[in-house]
Amino acid sequence: MKKIKKVTLVGLGAIGTAYGSLLQDTLKDSFQVVANEERIKRYKEKGILINNQPYHFHYITPETNTDPADLVIFAVKNAELPQAIEDVQHHVGPDTIILSLLNGISSEEEIYAAFKNEHILYSMSVEIDAVRTFNEVRFTTRGRIVYGEMENSLSEDVLAVKELFEKVGIDYEISRNISHTMWWKFMINVGINQTSAVLKAPYGVFQSLPIAYEWVESAMREVVALSVKAGTGLIEEDVKKFWPIINKLSPEGKTSMLQDVEAGRKTEVEYFAGKVCELGKKYEVPTPINEQLYKMIRIIEEMEKLNK
Numbered sequence: 001m002k003k004i005k006k007v008t009l010v011g012l013g014a015i016g017t018a019y020g021s022l023l024q025d026t027l028k029d030s031f032q033v034v035a036n037e038e039r040i041k042r043y044k045e046k047g048i049l050i051n052n053q054p055y056h057f058h059y060i061t062p063e064t065n066t067d068p069a070d071l072v073i074f075a076v077k078n079a080e081l082p083q084a085i086e087d088v089q090h091h092v093g094p095d096t097i098i099l100s101l102l103n104g105i106s107s108e109e110e111i112y113a114a115f116k117n118e119h120i121l122y123s124m125s126v127e128i129d130a131v132r133t134f135n136e137v138r139f140t141t142r143g144r145i146v147y148g149e150m151e152n153s154l155s156e157d158v159l160a161v162k163e164l165f166e167k168v169g170i171d172y173e174i175s176r177n178i179s180h181t182m183w184w185k186f187m188i189n190v191g192i193n194q195t196s197a198v199l200k201a202p203y204g205v206f207q208s209l210p211i212a213y214e215w216v217e218s219a220m221r222e223v224v225a226l227s228v229k230a231g232t233g234l235i236e237e238d239v240k241k242f243w244p245i246i247n248k249l250s251p252e253g254k255t256s257m258l259q260d261v262e263a264g265r266k267t268e269v270e271y272f273a274g275k276v277c278e279l280g281k282k283y284e285v286p287t288p289i290n291e292q293l294y295k296m297i298r299i300i301e302e303m304e305k306l307n308k
C-alpha cells in the first residue's frame with residue numbers, strides 16, 4: 001500500500017497553518033513549507049503564532065532542488081495559485097498525491113493543466129473558523145478536510161491520505177460523491193463569504209439576524225439552479241443543511257473573504273460570483289443576486305486601491 005512519508009505545503013495562511021501545525025507536530029522535518037526568501041525572512045523574524053503558540057516550520061525556497069514529495073498540499077488563495085504551482089515544481093513527481101484546499105470549483109483543473117499528474121484528489125476544508133491577522137492565526141475549530149476521487153473510488157491515494165490524516169490527527173471525511181460536495185461548498189462560499197464581505201459581518205450577525213441569513217440563502221439558490229443544469233446534484237435541502245453548520249461557528253469568526261476585505265487584499269470574487277455569472281450565461285440561468293454581489297465586491301476592491 002502507498003505510504004505518505006514526505007509532505008510539502010504551499011500557503012501558510014489561515015488554512016495552511018491550521019493543518020500544517022498538525023503535520024509539523026508529527027512529521028517534523030519530513031514536512032516542508034515552500035516559500036520565497038522574503039516570506040521565509042518574515043516568518044523567521046516575526047514567527048508564526050497559532051492560537052498563541054509559536055510555531056517554526058522547515059522552510060524551503062522554490063529554487064531548492066529536492067526529491068518529489070509523497071503529498072503536496074495547496075493552501076493559497078485562488079489568484080495566488082499560478083505562482084504557487086510554479087513554486088512547487090520540484091516537489092511534484094508522477095506519483096505525488098496532490099490536495100488543493102482552495103475554495104471554488106476550478107483549482108484542481110488548474111493544477112492538472114500544469115502538472116498532468118494523475119494523483120490529484122478533489123478536496124476542501126469545511127466547518128473551520130480560522131482567522132489570520134498578519135502572522136497570527138486563531139481558530140476555535142479546525143473543522144475537517146473532505147476529499148475524494150472524481151469517480152468516487154476508494155483508491156490507493158484516498159487510503160494513503162486517510163492513513164496520514166489518522167496519524168497526524170486531521171479530521172477528515174471521504175466523500176463518495178465529490179462533485180456534489182465540491183458544488184455544495186461552492187454554494188456555501190457564494191452565499192456566506194460574499195454577503196459577509198459586503199456587510200462586514202462576522203458569523204454572529206447571520207446567526208442572529210434572519211434578514212441577513214435570508215440574503216445568504218438567496219445567493220446560494222442561484223448555485224442550486226446552476227447545479228441542476230450542470231448535473232452536479234444540488235437540491236433545496238442542500239441549502240437548508242448550511243444553517244446548523246453556521247450556527248456552530250464562533251460568532252466572532254469571519255469568512256476568508258471578509259478577512260481579505262478587512263486586510264485590503266484582493267478577494268476571491270472572480271471564483272465565486274464571477275464563476276456563477278459565467279455559468280449563468282452558459283446555462284441561460286438568471287443570476288441577479290450574484291451580479292450585484294460581484295459589482296459590490298469589485299467596487300470594494302477598487303476603493304481599497306484608491307486608499308493606497
Ligand SMILES: NC(=O)C1=CN([C@@H]2O[C@H](COP(=O)(O)OP(=O)(O)OC[C@H]3O[C@@H](n4cnc5c(N)ncnc54)[C@H](OP(=O)(O)O)[C@@H]3O)[C@@H](O)[C@H]2O)C=CC1
Pocket residue numbers: 010011012013014015016034035036039075076077078080083084087101102103104125126128129130131132254255256268
Ligand atoms: N480562512 C478560512 O476560514 C477558509 C479558507 N478557505 C480557502 O482556503 C484557501 C486559503 O485561504 P486562507 O488560508 O484563508 O488564505 P490566507 O490569505 O490566510 O493564506 C494564504 C497564504 O498563502 C501564502 N502564499 C501565497 N502565495 C504563495 C506562494 N507562492 N508561496 C508561498 N506562500 C504563498 C500567503 O503568504 P503572504 O501572506 O506572504 O502573501 C498566505 O500566507 C482559499 O481558497 C480560501 O477560500 C477554505 C475554508 C476556510
Ligand SMILES: CC(C)(CO)C(=O)C(=O)O
Pocket residue numbers: 103125126127128129188189192193254255256257
Ligand atoms: C465555509 C467558510 C465560510 C468557513 O469555513 C469558508 O470556506 C471560508 O471562510 O472561506
